[in-house]
Amino acid sequence: MNLSRRAVLGAALGSLAATAGGCARPVDPATGGGSATKTLNIGLIWTRTGDALTVAESTRYEQGLRIGLSWVTNRINKVGVRTIKTVKVDDKGDPAVAAAAAEDLVRRGCHVLVGGFTTPVALRLARVASSRKVLFIPSMATADELTGINRYTFRDGPSTTQLLMAARAYLKPGGRLAVLAADQATAVKAAAVLGAATTIVAPASTKDFAAVGKRIKAARAGQIYVDWPVAAPRLWEAIPAGVEPITVLGARATWPSYGAAAGSLRFVTAYADAATTNMATQTLKGSVPNRRLDTGHAEGFTASQMIVRAFQLGPQKADDMIPALEGLEFGGIKTGLSIRPGDHLLLNPLWGGHLTWTGASGAITAVTDRAFLPPETTPPL
Template structure:
């Protein structure tokens, strides 16, 4: 039986301490705090989220940045991917009267900020953080991106009929989330895992472990600055050349790291430029630097749309904001999105794609759309 290698994206949020942007109007401002990865290993993801948020805020408010005559005042804070810094920044914002928090590129960060939302009764919209643990964690927490379970459900079409599955992922909240998701989806398979230290830079020993285990399917969940070294090691050890490869599509800057192998991959994609075409996409495309959208721009865009909707419903009552988002369906960059009422999962289309390699140019082409990637409903914890 041919073995399959599947690689999915990791995602977690880092936060950046920026200077508060105080607007005219004093206490009339509607304050929003964005705690995200302005620096650190996921800074490129954070930058895309921030670009998307700014574009989404303009789109949702028709360029005014206001709800009625009240300005939406955004304060940006950097946690550098450190949950402790994120909690400190969130507490500082809450202490200053901020009733809405968003951001969280890193899963570990999101899991620490979410409890603060419930404790202080503020609205929290997590960003690219993919951990399934955010869904249903409490009634004040939502998400504007996808979760690991949706990645796995999208990948399922590529997985084949193997019975022996190995999950290759970092030893982190994100990695654990992927292991749990694979076990939940691949119920008829034996699932084991290799948890790689997040600080690892030499992946050759781990690639050798994959070959020695001889699984029918290898599910690789990885993201960040070490992804290139990881894929190079798997390639050098013959993992990629001897198996069918299914991998998650990361940000555009990583595409060339696949080399000529990129054209042989079957990809699952949260998003890439051109995966969808609608008014929101065109507004985002016109706003982002260079006019080319990327992986996590839609997460920021959707977060801004959700915040504007909540503020329009009730600019000062958080419980009414929460109620307005439960069951909310809206058109965004990826297409139609729905916040599931019972656990706040964000139901959304997921994409299948292939890469075309022409000399030094790598482009992605959509080959399919998975509309039924809804994770099982989670019980709301608080």
């Protein structure tokens, strides 16, 4: 099969071959490493019941994955003569359900697992991948604990630290920063990376947002970094006037919850619609509802590129897939991607911007006004 330029969309395949050549030998491209009757199985463990936002995110990720697999394989969904098959299972947002599903998928011949749309689920799946020796690509889970957790786990998006390092660009020199988070560990981590003077912890179940607003005001900060796991309009309304909020942009469905704060909000994100324009972007936009791309689309597309490359060099077992991905340099929806061999962190560009209202209906739109390249956001190994 001729994967041509779409196989990795800009990858330096020559240098990659030099990097991985001593560890794994490419399979016969005419056979895909086996007979045509043996499929190359991907186990997608996604959320179809439970939290509505997680369901929506997993839907967009599946779209990016499916469209990406078609694009990377020149629309035939094959590596050599072997067909790529995606087997989907609902994890119901439950780590135990996800782990049981992963075990079943491995027994059914899946050498690659993707999924884990929350940190607890992703961490549980990473343990299954390590014990069963299958490749695992966590989806939309940014927890730093996943970086380097084992040799079988590879990221397809940024970590929390990478996002925080991008957020530092919005800090005002000499200004006072506070961090608001739903738990102490998150608050401490963000404060350490951002250099915040004050941390404010309010559980996600908080209802008394007026009290939260008073605590923000008492901090006498000019800026506040908000790490909030749920869409809570009253939280944003409680931020005192004159305090500039900074956050990681949530999925499109959460944007209305920012309310009046949207006017002063500065965000960082792994991807936002129109952040890039290329052939991959055009293909993806033309195949998703309303032609609007979100973070999930970009990460699903990236995962598809990684999976096809893994199948090219190691269709039979994950231990052969690992050297195919370590050190891989490629591009797609997002350009300039590479996988750090030491911990499988994905070095990838991030974006910053603001929200605005457009059109007669006053629709909220994310406008990216700056890009952060990997040297600016990559933590030391």
